[in-house]
Amino acid sequence: MKQGLSKIMVAVRLRPMWKKEKEKGEISIVKILDRNVVILMDPADVMAEEKVLGKHRTKEKQYAFDFAFEENAPQLELFKHTTKFLCEGVLNGFNSTVFAYGQTGAGKTYTMLGDEQNPGIMFNTMKEVFKHMKRHQIDREYTIRVSFLEIYNENIKDLIMISNDVLDLREDPIKGVQVAGLSEIEVHTPDEIFELLVYGNKNRTQEATGANETSSRSHAVLQIICEYKEKDAGVKAEIKVGKLSLIDLAGSERAAKTGNRGLRMIEGANINKSLLALGNCINMLHENNSKGQTNYIPFRDSKLTRLLKDSLGGNCRTVMIANIAPSSSNYEDTHNTLKYANRAKNIKTNVQRNVLNVEYHISQYTDIIGQLKLEIQGLKLQLGQGGNAGAALNHNMPSKDKRND
Ligand code: ADP
Ligand code: MG
Secondary structure (H helix, E strand, O other), X not given: OXXXXXXXXXXXXXXXXXXXXXXXXXXXXXXXXXXOEEEEOOHHHHHHHHHOOOOOOOOOEEEEOOEEEOOOOOHHHHHHHHOHHHHXXXXXXXXXXXXXXXXXXXXXXXXXXXXXXXXXXXXHHHHHHHHHHHHHOOOEEEEEEEEEEEEEOOEEEEOOOOOOOOEEEEEEOOOEXXXXXXXXXXXXXXXXXXXXXXXXXXXXXEOOOOOOOOOXXXXXXXXXXXXXXXXXXXXXXXXXXXXXXXXXXXXXXXXHHHOOOHHHHHHHHHHHHHHHHHHHHHHHHHHHHHHOOOOOOOHHHOHHHHHOHHHHHOOOEEEEEEEEOOEHHHHHHHHHHHHHHHHHOOOEEEEOOOEEEEEOOXXXXXXXXXXXXXXXXXXXXXXXXXXXXXXXXXXXXXXXXXXXX
16 A cells, blocks of 8 residues: 555445345336446336337436445455455555445445355455464564444444443544544454454444334444564564544435434434435535535534544545446435445545554663663763763763654
């Protein structure tokens, strides 16, 4: 991964038609061409065309993305093109974010988590990170930690260490946006992680809604934190920290469509608040980047955008996977997702390596001071015996080391 300006990568993934959709007589209105073009047809046109063969389609919409995956694309294929290239970067101290966007039932959780037979991006990323880490371990010392949280009703909850505590976001000038009190679990093998992910995912707030029985009303964020220092760095080491955030967003459909009332409606409003804020930030960043404007970016409008601030506006390589369904009844949501994804294409982020310059091995340092003291004593003795090296000596005394910027 290189430092410097980088565009958000946008990929679209079409899920297969469900059996029950086929049984209901739904027709497919999405086509993928050349692995990067998505064609969305207006269901009314498709129906009309079935009656009047050869009718010219006027309302067909075409979008081009970095990648477009057709309905049978395997999990590994998706991983290979969207996330694999970020793994080496996170081990070298760069930040990256991958998020899955789309309406409920479009395949976000399948893409990010998957199942045991077809593990998704989260597990494949861990495997890849460990594979690369082994190679680097010859000259580096690594610590790999993960955290898993959800944002539900604008509250942040730990998905691994369960408690009723609502966690707060803080901005650290060096480390960026941090979630205070969030547990970080050290992992030693990728296999430990799948169970942890399934466990965490079960702790997500899931409610039956009118749109989909297992609809997830929360945003889930897995962060993989890779910290390392060079083994032969001497008395002063730079600790480098890379953070890879993998995000399974809540459904992007409008609350009205699910026919929700009461509590569900409030949840809907909050989900919309976070996704709306995300949409506003994407729009503003798009305007700034494509038209050279300097609009204020409203990251502070929601928990999700505050958390994603680094990922969208700043120091991060970002990938958006827009999940879509093929069936005609999802036309409006699919259209909205494609428009959303299309706007995200032009956003640029500025990727930098995260370096924390810290003093370490204090014991080594005190050893050196001890040795120097002995040397000084010896020299003073020599001085007492004649010669005047005192001024030069004082000048060369090691002072307490300062942090580099
Ligand atoms: P979301 O998280 O967006 O609400 P899910 O990932 O839960 O949607 O997907 C809904 C259903 O569709 C699940 O049963 C899932 O297994 C299936 N599904 C989604 N995408 C795919 C895919 N690419 N291949 C096979 N099944 C899929
Ligand atoms: Mg889901």
